[in-house]
Each structure stands twice: as C-alpha cells, then as structure tokens.
Amino acid sequence: MKGVTRMAHVMNPASPVLVSSEKRLNIFERYLTVWVGLCILTGVLVGKAFPSLVNMFRSWELGKGSHINLPIAVLIWLMIIPMMMKVDLTALRNVGRRPQGLFVTLVVNWLVKPFSMAFFAWLFFRFVFGGWMTPTEADQYIAGCIILAAAPCTAMVFVWSYLTDGDAAYTLVQVTVNDLIMLLLFAPIIGFLVSGTSSLTVPFSILMYSVVAFIVIPLATGTLVRTWLIARYGKHWFEQDFLPRFGPVTIVALLLTLVCIFAFQADNILAKPWHVALIAIPILCQVYMNASLTYGLMRWLRVPYAVAAPGALIGASNFFELAVATAIALFGPESGAALATVVGVLVEVPVMLSVCQVCNRTRHWFPEELVERGTA
Template structure:
C-alpha cells in the first residue's frame, strides 16, 4: 500500500496556464485587430516604421528588432548551456528531437508547401504569391521554438531539465544551420533568390545578439546574486516586460500586413492548411519515435512539442528582412502566429491523454 500511495502522489497534478497564456489566442486576435486598424487608418506612420532599418542595407526592421530583443533576451537568460553535459545519460530523446527538427521538419514543410501552393491551391493563387508563401512556410519550419516550449513542457509535466537541454542544443544548432537551410530550400522549392547576407544579418540580429546578452547576463547575475534570486525573483519579474514586447510586436506585424490580411482573407485560410498538416505530422513523428525507443513520457512529450512549434518571432522578422513587411512571405509567417496556440494546446492534450503509452515511473517505497 505504501508503494501505491507513493506512486499516486507522484502522478502529475493538473497544470494550468496563467491568465495571459490561457487566452493568448484572444490577445493575438485583439493585437491583430488593433494592428490592422492602425495599418488602415495611419498608413504614413506605419510606412515610416517599415523603413527603419538596423543599419543601412541590412533590411532588418529596427522597431521589430528592438521588441524581439526585449522579448527574447529574458527567454535566453533561462538557457543553461552547462546542462548540455547531462545529455550523455539519456541521449535518445535529444537525438529524436534533433532528427525531427533539422532533418525532417524543414524538408517536409518545403514539400508540403510546394504541393499545396503549386498544385492544390494553384487555381486561386498567382505564381509569385505561391513562391512567397512557400518561402514563408520554410522560414517558419526552420526555426525551432525556444520560448513557449517551456510552457508546453509544463502543461505535459515534462522534465524541465531535459527540456532545457533540448532548447539549448537547438539554439546552438540554429546559429549554424538556420541560414543555409532556409537559403537552400527556398531557392529549391520556389523561383525566389534569397540573399545569403540578409539571412546572416537576421541570424546575427535575432539569435546571436539576444543569445549572447542573455547567456552573459545569466552567468553574471547567478554569480553575483545566486541562482535562487535569479530564477525565483528576476525571471518572474521580467515576464510582464516580455509579454508587453510580444503584444507590441504583434500589433506592429499586423499593421505591416493590414492590406494582405483584409484583402486576402481566403489566402490566410489556405496558408493555415499546410502549416497545420506539418505541425501534426512532425509532432506525431517525434512522439511515435520516442515511444518506440522507450523514451520516458517526461522527455517524449516536450520533444514532440518542440517538433511541432516554431520560433515564430525569428521567422516573422526574417521574412520581413528578406521580402519586406507587407510581403506574402511575411503573411505566411504571421499565419503561423495565429495557429500556434490552439494547435499546441491540442498537442498538449493529446500527449496528456496518451501518457499510458509510456512506462509508468515507479517511486520506490521507503
């Protein structure tokens, strides 16, 4: 009986999002409405914001870059690269995550997007828009999620330490592979030419700079004030600033896309189809592989969620840098923002309902 009692106590309690996270779809909708309204009623101001660049010729939008830094740096401060040394104890979960994220996900998205925009939806989409939608979907799929994964892992009672390892390794690989994968796949799946230098600027602006600042700040503050103060007081205190930056960036993104969102609403629905298929395909693949390999649920669920979700902030910013704030490619990445939360919540629910597919951890009696 004691063993049974211990095992029951070890079962995960029901997890709940905070108020902002629970209704993120509503906040995104409100930001969309506000952004579209600003784009339609104050076009001169929005055009002025569009033209602001992070360095002449970089094509990196300065207002979006600043908002992404404010939003991402606290997220990057959570990343502990020292935890990567623990991977050797349980490597299978990480290997599956990397296989799905970097071998399957970008290439499957390129194939699925090409099929839908070049074949199935071709009667309703002109070739130039089709190429840009393909490019936007590829950019979205080539950027594995960094921040929201911690929320999804929490909801599925994932192993927080292992989730941190998965995110940390993905961030390191993204520094090297994001630009060449996007450049190669976009050029191969469409008739578009991607300036590699602009991709490098995007990686520098939206990955290297915030990651360097975040990791440096983490090391200094943990050494100066201690890990407890850093994790229990500072990071929670920065959360409202991160949320405000995210909402402001969404307003700006939707303002840049006001004409497309109001004039091409049918395209928005069509763009959502390949994105949804890709998300469910990759999450199911990662989850299934981990189940077959005997990976525990606390590692398998976050791994499936990392394979399903995207670093949409980086994707949107890169699409804007490459093709412009009002481009169809940027619109495709914005659609990824719209579907992210409800889709990921559905994947979380599925992972929680299938917990019995995996070996049940047994807590030894005392």
C-alpha cells in the first residue's frame, strides 16, 4: 500500500531478536473512500431511476414521526453492535495508568472537538459559503457537522493505532472511557451546540431515543455477548475467530447504508454537487486542528509516543456510524444533516492515513526512552 505500508519492528515472544512485520490495511479499509464514492454513484442512480421504490423505503419508520428509517436502523445496528463487542470494560482497571495521556484525550474530545467543529461550521456555512446556500441548508450542514464531531472514534481507531505502533492496551482504555462518557455527554452537547449555532431546535426526546437505540442498546448487547462468549470459549477464540466473522457483515451494512442515504439524497446531490466539497472543508479544518492540538499537548507533557499517537488519532477521527444514525433520527435520511455526516465518512480514510504518516515520521520528537511501547 503506497504511502501507508511500513516495516515495523516487533519483539518475538520467544526471542529477544527483532523481527519485521509489515503492517497493512485490508482492501476495504484501504479503499474506503473509493467504496464511498461508488456508493454515492449507485445511490444517486437508484434514487433517480426508481423514485417510487425509494419513497417506499423512505416511508418505513420505527413509529410514526420518529424519523428512524427502519431499513437504515437495521443496517446501522449491524455495524455498531460488532464494534461495541470490541469494547472491553475490564480495561477500565488500567484507567489510572499514564493519566496525562488519558486527560489530554478526554479534554480534546469533549471540551475542544465539538465546540471547535461548531465554530468552523458556523463560520464557513454562515459567512464564507453563505452566498452559495440557503439559510436552511446552512442550518442542516452545521447540525450534521456538530453531530459528527460529538461522536469520538471507536473501532477504526484500533486500525490507526496499529499503523502507528500505538499501545493497543492503552488505546482500548481511551476508547472504553470515551464510549462511557458518550452515554452522558453526547445528547446534551448536540442539543446545546445545534440550538446555539443554528435556528434548528433539537427534539430532546428523539435525541435521547437515538442515544438509547444507537449507544445504550449496542453497548449493552456487545458487552453481554462479549462476556458470555469469552467465559465459554476464551478470549483468544473470541478475538481471533469470532469477531473477524463480522467483518464482511459490517462492511456490507455500511455500504448498503450509504447507498440508501444517497438514494434518498439523489435530488439534493444532483442539484448542488459542489456542496459535498464545501461540507468537507470545515470538517478537515477541525480534524487537523484537533489532531495537532492533541499531539502537541502529548509532546509537551512528555507522554510516550505509543500513547500520544493513538490520542491524536482519536482526536482526529469520528464514530461516523453513530453520527449518521443520529442525524437520520433527528432530521431524516434526506436531510442536509445526514449528508454532512456522510461526507465525514468520505474524508475519513485519506485524512486518517495522513495523520498516521505524520505520527510515524515525527516519533523522533519524543525522547528516546519514551518511544518504546509500555507494558499493558
């Protein structure tokens, strides 16, 4: 894989000799942006070629007026629950290890990231791009960007951590703590920022329903399944045999979700295709700002590289599956907010690969004795 594959030195458990291990993304992860682009094309073609079929699917909701599209909800559960099965709550016993790294991650994720995204979205969509879109469109795009930033990354951050020689055990601690905090702060932050930066009113009852449907239920289900299967078959079987089986299911569910969203968005996309590029600009600004801030603070506090790199990656990436689900629940699958969260999926991989490259090339910024990965 050009520009990403690197030779990493790992310690052979049976020998102190260093051996080489080539780190690669799988074909889906490597070309996620390409698949998303194909889904855009497929969804738009389906939306224009079969409008009556698309309208029928759009009308299927989990309760009248809920905005929760039933087909998309099922697909999103198929994506989120396998990701939540990777969350190990027992990792919380290591929460006090290297507290500076965890502190920086939490501060950036919850006190900086959503607010900086709200600022950039408000600045660009209200003023910089204000002449190219209606106030209603601006409100929708602002809301979607805020929802995207309020959901810190979960499963994919393990991939990015792996590519930067991050401490896998500590990355798990960071992700687990973030998931638990999401239960408390996700809804209030979205409600406060969306209402404060746009003319939209977020129905708190629907927002809480989204939290229950797309965080509480998947997290509880994933935890119960994980606990039961590990107790019955062992952790090695669960992580090496069971979880990989969900890879194809998750991939297909994600791609079908994107096709559905873009089929619902077909008229909007064809009427203003340049809006996709406009939405990407504030997202890129806040992503690189937060990754740089996290990485810089980690260096200033002399946090080990193996903790600093995953921290920067968590600050840069998003739990886009949850963001898409929430935007659909609040504003509908054909809304500008849903489109904005999907643009986040479109830019995710190239942005994160660029952050990985920066981390790999700047590990010398950290003192030599702090470069090696610590013990879990």
